[in-house]
Amino acid sequence: xxxxxxxxxxxxxxxxxxxxxxxxxxxxxxxxxxxxxxxxxxxxxxxxxxxxxxxxxxxxxxxxxxxxxxxxxxxxxxxxxxxxxxxxxxxxxxxxxxxxxxxxxxxxxxxxxxxxxxxxxxxxxxxxxxxxxxxxxxxxxxxxxxxxxxxxxxxxxxxxxxxxxxxxxxxxxxxxxxxxxxxxxxxxxxxxxxxxxxxxxxxxxxxxxxxxxxxxxxxxxxxxxxxxxxxxxxxxxxxxxxxxxxxxxxxxxxxxxxxxxxxxxxxxxxxxxxxxxxxxxxxxxxxxxxxxxxxxxxxx
Amino acid sequence: xxxxxxxxxxxxxxxxxxxxxxxxxxxxxxxxxxxxxxxxxxxxxxxxxxxxxxxxxxxxxxxxxxxxxxxxxxxxxxxxxxxxxxxxxxxxxxxxxxxxxxxxxxxxxxxxxxxxxxxxxxxxxxxxxxxxxxxxxxxxxxxxxxxxxxxxxxxxxxxxxxxxxxxxxxxxxxxxxxxxxxxxxxxxxxxxxxxxxxxxxxxxxxxxxxxxxxxxxxxxxxxxxxxxxxxxxxxxxxxxxxxxxxxxxxxxxxxxxxxxxxxxxxxxxxxxxxxxxxxxxxxxxxxxxxxxxxxxxxxxxxxxxxxxxxxxxxxxxxxxxxxxxxxxxxxxxxxxxxxxxxxxxxxxxxxxxxxxxxxxxx
Numbered sequence: 001x002x003x004x005x006x007x008x009x010x011x012x013x014x015x016x017x018x019x020x021x022x023x024x025x026x027x028x029x030x031x032x033x034x035x036x037x038x039x040x041x042x043x044x045x046x047x048x049x050x051x052x053x054x055x056x057x058x059x060x061x062x063x064x065x066x067x068x069x070x071x072x073x074x075x076x077x078x079x080x081x082x083x084x085x086x087x088x089x090x091x092x093x094x095x096x097x098x099x100x101x102x103x104x105x106x107x108x109x110x111x112x113x114x115x116x117x118x119x120x121x122x123x124x125x126x127x128x129x130x131x132x133x134x135x136x137x138x139x140x141x142x143x144x145x146x147x148x149x150x151x152x153x154x155x156x157x158x159x160x161x162x163x164x165x166x167x168x169x170x171x172x173x174x175x176x177x178x179x180x181x182x183x184x185x186x187x188x189x190x191x192x193x194x195x196x197x198x199x200x201x202x203x204x205x206x207x208x209x210x211x212x213x214x215x216x217x218x219x220x221x222x223x224x225x226x227x228x229x230x231x232x233x234x235x236x237x238x239x240x241x242x243x244x245x246x247x248x249x250x251x252x253x254x255x256x257x258x259x260x261x262x263x264x265x266x267x268x269x270x271x272x273x274x275x276x277x278x279x280x281x282x283x284x285x286x287x288x289x290x291x292x293x294x295x296x297x298x299x300x
Numbered sequence: 301x302x303x304x305x306x307x308x309x310x311x312x313x314x315x316x317x318x319x320x321x322x323x324x325x326x327x328x329x330x331x332x333x334x335x336x337x338x339x340x341x342x343x344x345x346x347x348x349x350x351x352x353x354x355x356x357x358x359x360x361x362x363x364x365x366x367x368x369x370x371x372x373x374x375x376x377x378x379x380x381x382x383x384x385x386x387x388x389x390x391x392x393x394x395x396x397x398x399x400x401x402x403x404x405x406x407x408x409x410x411x412x413x414x415x416x417x418x419x420x421x422x423x424x425x426x427x428x429x430x431x432x433x434x435x436x437x438x439x440x441x442x443x444x445x446x447x448x449x450x451x452x453x454x455x456x457x458x459x460x461x462x463x464x465x466x467x468x469x470x471x472x473x474x475x476x477x478x479x480x481x482x483x484x485x486x487x488x489x490x491x492x493x494x495x496x497x498x499x500x501x502x503x504x505x506x507x508x509x510x511x512x513x514x515x516x517x518x519x520x521x522x523x524x525x526x527x528x529x530x531x532x533x534x535x536x537x538x539x540x541x542x543x544x545x546x547x548x549x550x551x552x553x554x555x556x557x558x559x560x561x562x563x564x565x566x567x568x569x570x571x572x573x574x575x576x577x578x579x580x581x582x583x584x585x586x587x588x589x590x591x592x593x594x595x596x597x598x599x600x601x602x603x604x605x606x607x608x609x610x611x612x613x614x615x616x617x618x619x620x621x622x623x624x625x626x627x628x629x630x631x632x633x634x635x636x637x638x639x640x641x642x643x644x645x646x647x648x649x650x651x652x653x654x655x656x657x658x659x660x661x662x
Contacts, residue, residue, distance in 0.1 A: 067376075069376045075378070076375075076378060078382075086375060088375070128516075128517065131456075131458040131459060132458065132459045132460070132461060132515060132516075133456075133459060134451050134454070134456065134459045134461040134462035134465060135447075135450040135451055135453055135454065136453050136454040136456070137450070152447075152450055152453070153443075153444070153447075153450075154442050154443065154444045154445075154447035154448060154450045154451070155442050155443015155444045155447075156441075156442055156443070156451075156461060157384065157385040157386055157441075157442075157443065158459070158461050158516075160382045160384065160385050161381075161382070161384045161385075161386075161516035161517065161518050161644070162515065162516050162517060163381070163382065163517060164381070164517040165380070165381075166379065166380050166381040166382040166517075167382075168382070169382050169385070170385045170443050171443075174443070175442070175443025175444045176443055176444060177443075256373055256374055256375075256380070256647070256651045256655075257373075257375065258375060259374065259375030259376075259378060259380055259647075260380070261380050261650050261651065261654055262651060262654045262655055262658060263654035263655070263657050263658050264517075264654070267514075267515050267516050267517050267522055268458055268515060270514075270515070270522070270525055271458065271460070271511065271515050273525070273526075274460075274510070274511040274514055274515060274525045274529070275511060277510070277511075277525065277526060277528075277529045277530070278504075278507045278508055278510060278511045278529045279507075280529070280530075281503075281506075281507040281510070281529035281530045281532065281533040282503035282504050282506065282507045282529075282533065283503070284530065284533055284566070285402075285403065285406060285502075285503040285506055285507065285533040285536065285537055286406060286499075286500075286502075286503050288533075288537055288559065288562045288563065288566070289403075289406040289407060289409070289410040289537070289559060290410060291558075291562060292410065292541075292555055292558035292559040292562055293410045293411075293413065293414040293416075293555060
């Protein structure tokens with residue numbers, strides 16, 4: 001492997017405790033931040049997570065379609081899809097250059113491979129949907145997760161446009177916004193979320209985020225040493241554009257291959273600057289009105 | 301698109317980052333040729349089952365590939381973002397009407413202050429009418445309209461919609477009171493006080509909506525957050541001035557025309573700066589239906605601007621110019637709205653700038 005410019009080096013130092021969004025939201029005493037580490041290198045595409053999520057959360061049917069996208073007939077996350085398994089067939093054909101890593105890691109001898117990955121809401125540390133919600137329907141839980149209160153949401157749809165991952169959506173016919181709750185009800189009862197419970201390969205791991213982050217670092221190092229040089233962690237870094245995800249991923253290829261943005265930034269980071277421009281523009285408008293009148297006096 | 305040398309050393313599954321950088325960062329991002337990717341079927345159907353046929357021609361089977369096959373840079377061409385769920389009629393309509401209302405209130409206030417008495421009443425009525433229609437559009441656009449009062453549960457500075465709701469509520473009360481007083485002739489002092497409030501709040505009503513749409517992940521909106529408030533302020537002044545030119549009695553349209561001219565000039569300046577700075581992300585404003593809408597709007601703005609300057613004493617020219625400015629403001633807002641939706645639908649506007657950002661990060 002020669003060029004992998006976007007690949008982040010795995011920091012050798014011990015993991016420091018990550019951000020504490022529950023405390024930032026005002027919880028004086030709260031359980032540790034809980035989340036998901038989705039290790040896509042062991043995902044077998046069984047979709048047990050999709051099914052378990054639907055069953056437990058009573059998520060309605062989201063269309064019975066044949067999408068022509070490998071084994072993926074779900075399409076993507078949405079109001080009625082809170083776990084989504086992506087299937088990416090990377091097949092080498094005659095005439096293609098065979099990758100250096102052929103025969104190792106996830107590659108077949110001819111260099112082909114099949115990537116699968118279970119996607120979910122990231123429960124961002126800096127959460128765009130939560131920031132912009134005008135009713136307070138979206139809230140931070142004591143576990144540091146982000147949840148929509150369905151009895152409050154009035155379906156304004158602002159969260160839909162504010163999510164840099166295209167996770168949350170408004171449900172047709174219902175009018176409210178829906179997304180993964182990280183099984184808030186199960187967490188409250190000391191249970192793990194339905195998808196993690198159902199995952200047969202521990203591709204979806206649930207636990208305290210700090211611990212998961214440590215586990216993820218060990219795993220990515222292990223994979224890279226085993227020759228899986230494309231392995232990279234995604235959203236594990238509290239210094240990234242969303243302050244790190246409460247759900248983060250180990251990917252074998254670039255994020256956009258899985259339908260994930262390569263460098264997501266929460267839109268509200270720029271909001272102070274926006275307000276300054278808004279204030280200046282508003283002042284300009286008022287001044288323009290006065291100027292229009294002043295010229296009248298000066299003129300003939 | 302230039303084909304960089306030295307690509308052959310990389311296998312198809314490796315060096316994707318390098319390839320993405322070639323694709324997005326430096327070379328021919330606009331080309332966006334989508335060869336049929338290895339092993340993957342044609343671009344999958346879109347979110348609602350509508351087929352998304354995108355990109356260039358598909359290679360015929362057995363054709364000799366002279367260059368490496370393009371790598372997947374998206375998941376089956378599907379959008380990464382969810383396009384805004386708002387209806388164009390309601391939300392683009394509100395961007396226009398809210399601007400019209402806010403700037404009309406400013407015009408009414410200035411007219412009263414400077415003794416243009418016969419402009420005051422029509423401007424106050426325009427402000428109240430436009431904000432009333434806005435309220436109806438905004439409630440109708442909610443998924444649960446009966447819960448619109450939930451907007452008043454909280455005050456959140458992190459949400460332009462929350463801040464805007466409070467500005468909107470205060471403004472619409474003031475605008476309605478000032479218009480009622482002007483129409484009925486009753487409580488003139490209270491009417492003037494309300495009008496003063498509406499004059500001060502009006503500019504905020506015109507410009508906060510820029511923060512509202514720019515504080516999203518929608519690329520064409522978010523990247524434009526620097527210029528959008530000025531564009532909105534200009535467009536609002538041009539619409540309000542234009543409407544006042546239409547409604548003004550003979551010999552009184554001068555103030556309205558000057559307000560409209562300043563607004564239209566500001567709008568055109570902000571728009572050209574926006575398009576120049578955004579580069580590739582400006583494409584949605586220049587292509588397809590939103591591109592045509594913005595073009596027509598620009599012609600109308602320019603014509604209205606020229607008419608307003610040259611109208612002199614001609615009421616016909618003044619009224620035509622005013623109408624052109626009102627129409628252009630509506631089309632501009634619709635164009636901006638649709639451009640945002642298009643930019644969210646195409647993953648290249650999400651991935652491209654982010655890849656560029658990563659490539660430029662030290």
